[in-house]
Amino acid sequence: MLDILIIGGGPIGIACGLAAQKAGLSFVIVEKGCLVNSLYNYPSTMTFFSTSEKLEIGGVPFVTNSYKPVRAEALEYYRRVATSNHLPVNLFEEVTGVKKEDGSFIITTAKASYRAKNVIISTGFYDIPVKLNIPGEDLPKVKHYYQDPNYYALQKVVVVGSSNSAIDVALETYRKGAEVTLVIRGADVGERVKYWIRPDIMNRIKEGSIKAYFKSNLKAIRQYEVDIETPEGLVTIPNDFVMAMTGYQPNFEFLKKIGIKLSEDRFVPEYNHTTMETNVAGLYLAGVVVGGMDTHLWFIENSRIHADMIIGDIVGKVEKL
The missing domain is CATH 3.50.50.60 (FAD/NAD(P)-binding domain)
Incomplete structure (x- = not known):
């Protein structure tokens, strides 16, 4: 059984993997598309609003040619972070179900089935246009x-x-x-x-x-x-x-399907702002998905801290046992 199954192989999902690895926890990252799938689908000409140091994860320096990185540089950076740290990432494997059973989770995908003590959802918001x-x-x-x-x-x-x-x-x-x-x-x-x-x-x-x-x-x-x-x-x-260009939204149907409560107005998930744990014990949210329809509130630079918050909570629970 895994300690953690991370759903989403974007920058924040990778950050969660790095934090889990540092803590000595067993984990797998499952991504339905390519590595950092959302960034890959950004415009080819895109320049980030944030400077490179604010996009860094796991303490790995992000060196760029100019003050603000472009899409190609970000793709290369996150790929190198994932591969150089040998993170277990399963790509092109969509999660179809998450079910809590006997104190742990059974996660089913298009290719396999996993059992994990905890699940982190870091699926972003770029898949469903408004x-x-x-x-x-x-x-x-x-x-x-x-x-x-x-x-x-x-x-x-x-x-x-x-x-x-x-x-x-x-x-x-x-x-x-x-x-x-x-x-x-x-x-x-x-x-x-x-x-x-x-x-x-x-x-x-x-x-x-x-x-x-x-x-x-x-x-x-x-x-x-x-x-x-x-x-x-x-x-x-x-x-x-x-x-x-009317914006995008997280997969709210998936969140509701696995038991996460959403607010009626802006579909904001219910979660602990200190630990990022949802109303389902052992099920955590990381990244922009926590904002519901207010997708402008969270970015890589201000949500990368979710990784340490979540892993800290999981480790703390283990230490109490």
């Missing part, structure tokens, strides 16, 4: 994920949202020759947009290079056009692609 729930959203031209701006060169692109991801998409596709229209629900660009990006998007909007509809919503999508509800009325414009 839908627009409007006609035409299921068309192939509608994208909830974004990889590279070159694909949209010379196309008419509508970007929905005002967060960092939406603004990055708008600026990058514009600079590759796309005709970009922003649809923003609020009265202004999002307050949390990176400080070095905000002046750029505001100037592009002001000069008319990027068209922006504020206090507006996308109402319908068709093959070659879209409808936008604006304060002045319904506007129909030609369109080739819709980039719905």
Whole structure:
């Protein structure tokens, strides 16, 4: 029987593995995709908001070429951390069930079954996009994920949202020759947009290079056009692609299925803020998943401490026996 089964092979899952290894506990990390799967699916051009030292885990230095690391550097860093420490990581193995039985957990996956005394869930929030729930959203031209701006060169692109991801998409596709229209629900660009990006998007909007509809919503999508509800009325414009950068959410159904209680408003899981243990004894949460729908509250830099909090609690319980 394992001391710990860690679900999720992202930076925080790896951090939990490093802390467990240091404490001499037996563990396995199970990841449904590739190593640091969410980071792998980030835009190829992404630059992190955080500086490299704030993304470090397990005390391993993160050396980068510039002040803020890019996606490729982060992928290489976390891969080297996992492999150099010989962490037991099982990739492309999705967890299908977690059941508590006789004081321990039975974890079933697409490939195997495990028994562990404790389970850590560090699954992030990038797997399920927040839908627009409007006609035409299921068309192939509608994208909830974004990889590279070159694909949209010379196309008419509508970007929905005002967060960092939406603004990055708008600026990058514009600079590759796309005709970009922003649809923003609020009265202004999002307050949390990176400080070095905000002046750029505001100037592009002001000069008319990027068209922006504020206090507006996308109402319908068709093959070659879209409808936008604006304060002045319904506007129909030609369109080739819709980039719905409306955010993502944790897999709440999975959390509920394994017995974790969620708040009714923002689906925040019930957990001890000192130990990260949920209402299910021996079942812990780490990383952004603890924030429910408020996915902007937790990042690598402020949730990496969850690893030591959790392992400290598990070791403390063992010492009391």
